Amino acid sequence: MSVHSVKHKRRVIGCFSLILFIIFGSAFGVSLMKVIKEKKKKPEVHENKIPIYNVITTNLTVIKTFNTLIQPDKSIEISSAVGEKINKTYVEIGSVVTQGQILIELDKRYKKIDVRKAMAKVLESTVALSNAAIDLANNRKLYNEEVIGDDILRKYIVAHRNALAENENTKAIFDFTKERLADCTIKAPCNGKISKKYVDEGERVVPNQALLDMVDDTTLRVIFYVGDHDIFDITPGKRIFFNTGELSGINFTATVAYISSDVEPKSFLYRIEGIYNNKDGKVKPGLLGRVNIPLREYKNLIVIPSYTINEDEKGNYVILLSGTSNVNRRIETGKEYKQWVQVKSGLKSGDKIILR
Structure with a gap:
């Protein structure tokens, strides 16, 4: 082998080694820069979000349900x-x-x-x-x-x-x-x-004997009974809504036409009758159902979940979020509607109640 060939091989090997060194050096440098940047980043602080209830005013309609008979x-x-x-x-x-x-x-x-x-x-x-x-x-x-x-x-x-x-x-x-x-x-x-x-062909009847019963079901009466605490909220012409077991998914609208002036002897309840226009014949007389009637309407009420209310020897209070701190706020409560309580005083729209 000539001296020239040996020198050529050495130069090729040297160039190849230099290229490898540059490649691995660059990769190492990039990785090192990433590590440095990660160390320079400020650690993230995860703040715990406090569950709150935003107080707003609302309108409320009290609806009661009664059993009804369609006649x-x-x-x-x-x-x-x-x-x-x-x-x-x-x-x-x-x-x-x-x-x-x-x-x-x-x-x-x-x-x-x-x-x-x-x-x-x-x-x-x-x-x-x-x-x-x-x-x-x-x-x-x-x-x-x-x-x-x-x-x-x-x-x-x-x-x-x-x-x-x-x-x-x-x-x-x-x-x-x-x-x-x-x-x-x-x-x-x-x-x-x-x-x-009641009769068939060929039978002999006597005077005043019942032959047939006939109903006019184009107009129906929706009959139900209420107590003395609800009777004053029901007036003639008031709209009521009812459904039957046969058509439980459909609500029909009737109008109050009759309110008894005295209670029934046995039940001590007042008889109410609504009139329903049944010209389409969808509702069958004699069915039992449920009637829903809006009794009272309240406007601009503040109601809050009952579980947000705390109680001590001084009365009821809620915990409000005020800036970065919490404060106790005394409240006066009113009527309770299932899991909601009316607040008469102590809160205003926009207050934030901390949920327990």
Whole structure:
């Protein structure tokens, strides 16, 4: 190997070593600078945040809940005015009917016979009245001519009056039999729904026997009872909100229409009735439910969580955050609403209460 080749190899090895030294030296220098910077940084101080409640004014509505019974505004028992056999029934339980619609028809045969008999009596009495009137006119003429005396004329006057009375009586009987015939057709007295049915076709009914029950459920009554401590906050026209077990997720709005003036004998509670417009038919009468009624409204109240209140021999107080220190503040409390307490004095909006 020549001297020139050996020198060349030494130079290459030297350059390569220098490059490695520079690379590792630079990396070491960067790491050292990072360590120095980290040491120069000020240690972070983690302050403990104190949980506080910000005092604000609020409006509060006291709502009470009562059990309620939903009843139709009108409930009618339809009975028979005459005693006959049922020929035809046109409705079933749940049938929706309109005023004047035929519900039941009774056997009319015997009532038609009675009408014809009564009509014959009217015709007979009308003829008798006409004859009595002619006799009276003729005898009055004879009386004026002094052919007959007062006693005979009075007999014809009495006979005419009796014929007139008999004619009126037969007319009344005729009208009565026509009414009895009309009573064989039972019609709906108003719009509504059939809620009960007591008879079937072919049965014989007697006068005043119940045939059907009918309700008008387009208007419902929401009935509930309250005590004497709530009665003064309920007035006619006040809106109430109710729901039923069948539609528990839906609230309906009714209006107070009736407030009893005295308590119920057994419960010593006041009866309240609200009116609900049920034209869409969503609410069924006879259901039980819950009614919510806003009784009292309070404005610009200060209420705080009950657990923030401390008590000692001097009374109630809260711990306020004031700058960097804590101070005890005496308060006067009012009514309690579940886990919230009204503060009458001692606090203002913006105060910060330290939560325990």
